[in-house]
Amino acid sequence: MVKMDEKVFTTYEERIEILKKRNMNINTRSSIHRNVIREYNYYNIINAYKDPFLEKNSENEQYINGTTPNQLLALYKFDEALRMILLKYLLQIEEKMKHYITQAFFEFFLNDENLSEAEKDTLHKDTTYLDVSYYDTSTSKKQSTHSGFQSKAYSQINFQYEKDNSSIKKYKDEHGYIPMWVLFNVLMFGNISKLFTILKKEIKIKIMQFMDITWPYQLEEETINQFEATLEILTLARNICAHNERLYCFKHNISLKDRYLSFKNVLPTPEDENFSDKANMKFSIFSVVFLISKFIEKKEKRSMLNEIKKEFNKLEKELSTIKIDDVLSYMKMPKNWKEKLT
Helix, strand or coil, X not given: XXXXXXXXXXXXXXXXXXXXXXXXXXXXXXXXXXXXXXXXCHHHHHHHHCXXXXXXXXXXXXXXXXXXXXXXXXXHHHHHHXXXXXXXXXXXXXXXXXXXXXXXXXXXXXXXXXXXXXXXXXCCCHHHHXXXXXXXXXXXXXXXXXXXXHHHHHHHHHHHHHCCCHHHHHHHHHCCCCCHHHXXXXXXXXXXXXXXXXXXXXXXXXXXXXXCCCCCHHHHHHHHHHHHHHHHHHHHHHHHHHXXXXXXXXXXXXXXXXXXXXXXXXXXXXXXXXXXXXXXXXXXXXXXXXXXXXXCCHHHHHHHHHHHHHHHHXXXXXXXXXXXXXXXXXXXXXXXXXXXXX
16 A cells, blocks of 8 residues: 555646646646656656745645646756756856866975975876875864875776776877876865865965965965865756756855855845845855856856846746746845846
8 A cells, every 4th residue: 555655656637737726827728738748757846846836834735826837847947958058158167177286286296395306206196196195184074085085086087098088098008007197087176175175285385376365365275165065065066967957956054254255245235025035055056156157267157147137037027927027036145146146
């Protein structure tokens, strides 16, 4: 016997009846309404995007009067477009980080007077640059991070070699080693973010300078910690985008200080009507868009904001039971988000 809370398969007709009982307006003679239920994954559309359309404080899950399937589909497509927009710029930041880590790592050690010429001559080889002695392993957590990164690096090298990855196979067969800049091509943002946490402090500072991050001298350690938090947030967002998960209602629990990157300048002030949402905005998709905007060129920033605005405009035209401000509120984004970030 099926338990009350178990999720069982339902037919097309059963899904329509369930939604009608929950006050969704479904016209079975409308091909648009039928196609949303029939052609899209029920969970991906209905369950994933229903919340903004539900009556507040309703004991039973009930939709706001006039809610139609195509409005949920419009929100789904908005989220899909938002993922594609942000992923494009997140990948740019990922490439920058890979380049800057490589640049800063070699600049530091090739100019290190404590390093012998023999060691410098082999620095480009994975057996050297992956060695624990080149990293900050001052805590047990950092030791574990290095061990995990080193293991991941070699497992990826072996995996890509077996797949006949041209660059990995070429260097392994012809030279017997994999340079850092080649290895980074087969590592993900999450791997690179973890690597940053165990780099020598001087290398971290150089990378942050490459990224145009500045700070008062007394806040150096704090800024390094905040940048590590930034990479963690962007990694979470990048993975959501890459795996087609819901992004518009993205939330994290990683704290960014108001003074970091002048975050406070884009957050609501006591005079703003949405000041009560300030704390939530710091942990929402708004924080992701803010961080991305700080690490791309001004021209690209304008393009990104315009692309997002265009998708909001398209969504607004499809909504009838809720307003675009309701969606912004659900996303924990200020109504004047574009002006704030420009």
